Amino acid sequence: MNKTSYTVTVLGFDQALASAITGALDVFAFAGVSWQRIHQLPTTPFFKVQLAAAHGLPFLCSNQVTLTPNIAIEDVSHTDILLIPTIGGNIDDVLNDMHSQLIHIKRLQKMGADIGANCTGTFLLAESGLLDNRVATTHWGYADKFSAMYPRVNLQPEKMVTEDDAVFCAGGGMAWIDLSILLIERYCGHQVASDTAKSHVLDVSRTTQTIYASSRQRRAHGDNDIVAVQSYLETQLGTKLTLSDVAAKHNMTERTLLRRFKHACGMTPWQYLQSLRIEHARKLLETTHTPLEILVNSVGYEDMSSFTRLFKKLTGMSPSQYRAKFKRVV
Structure with missing residues (x-):
């Protein structure tokens, strides 16, 4: 200009x-x-x-x-x-x-x-x-x-x-x-x-809203069967799950579950579970002093490096950076 x-x-x-x-x-x-x-x-x-x-x-x-x-x-x-x-x-x-x-x-x-x-x-x-x-x-x-x-x-x-x-x-x-x-x-x-x-003391380094968002917002789709799947996944954050297990529990084939879940939520059940686990990890980072190794296991991950890569992909920062920024001081 x-x-x-x-x-x-x-x-x-x-x-x-x-x-x-x-x-x-x-x-x-x-x-x-x-x-x-x-x-x-x-x-x-x-x-x-x-x-x-x-x-x-x-x-x-x-x-x-x-x-x-x-x-x-x-x-x-x-x-x-x-x-x-x-x-x-x-x-x-x-x-x-x-x-x-x-x-x-x-x-x-x-x-x-x-x-x-x-x-x-x-x-x-x-x-x-x-x-x-x-x-x-x-x-x-x-x-x-x-x-x-x-x-x-x-x-x-x-x-x-x-x-x-x-x-x-x-x-x-x-x-x-x-x-x-x-x-x-x-x-x-x-x-x-x-x-x-x-x-003005403004933080303008933010590029994403995902660090503030809740995965549980994706429920306005009207498919009650998929809402039930979502509710189930929310209770299984630390559990090893397979798609066949989730499909069988909700009386669907894997193909039907994938198709309906993606249509309703815009992502696969596994991607949704990943987002739930990362969201829970965020809360733990904000509210507890739990060591990162224990925290990672509590949300269903065994490999620290893969968890860190996923966390950074979804939030734009590493777990340690996130804790430093959002840890609540009591």
Whole structure:
């Protein structure tokens, strides 16, 4: 980007998450400012920020705080970036209430704006159709609902941030931080983004949501027989199992079990069991001082190296790194 000042517009609406709005506005507004103030250097604000809403009217956020916009979304004729914050209330109600406003998301995208959405705000972006045939992410806890509602979207819920042809999505909760810093880097370069993150004491090294996700979310598929298999696997974390054992216990052939399980959960029973074991290992790393060798055996693994490779693949860090980051201090 070769301009020196860019406009960021955040779209506000009833039941939006206030922190995802005000936090993003703060981070962009202080790019080129906070680091410079700390080091007693001349400030150079890179972004003009504004809050827009339907008809320019105040709106009530999910925490019962009312925010007053700077401008009506109908009057926004240009913005470099349009951000859609988290839906903090009932998703279906907000989608219904915001249906008439989707035209402005599409209008600004056609005019060249980068469009970004955070967490469940990605539902609004998908509802507009702008995510059709594009890569996206959303809060890991709502991935099943998202996939069911928007099958044309290439959803990758393990990712913290996605970008596809200047349409950006961020994962759960506070992932607006990751998205904001990514966009600051896109417009102002790595150094400004890094300085902004450091001045706000932000951790922007996160690339995956899998360290926060629960495997037990994959139950909204409606196949009660597979739910029973899932419940059984959750009780067998330290047991040596074979596919034939699991299939026989649930009165299925191995082929039928594989087919139905993969259709329902998007993975094989073995992959699901692996994710459960890694999830349990995470909890033990967070809450106990159990030596790693004993912990590995308690979740059904005998080989430390293979467990470590799998743990790192699924969480993005080694078991020791995970314990250091998430161990609860009592």
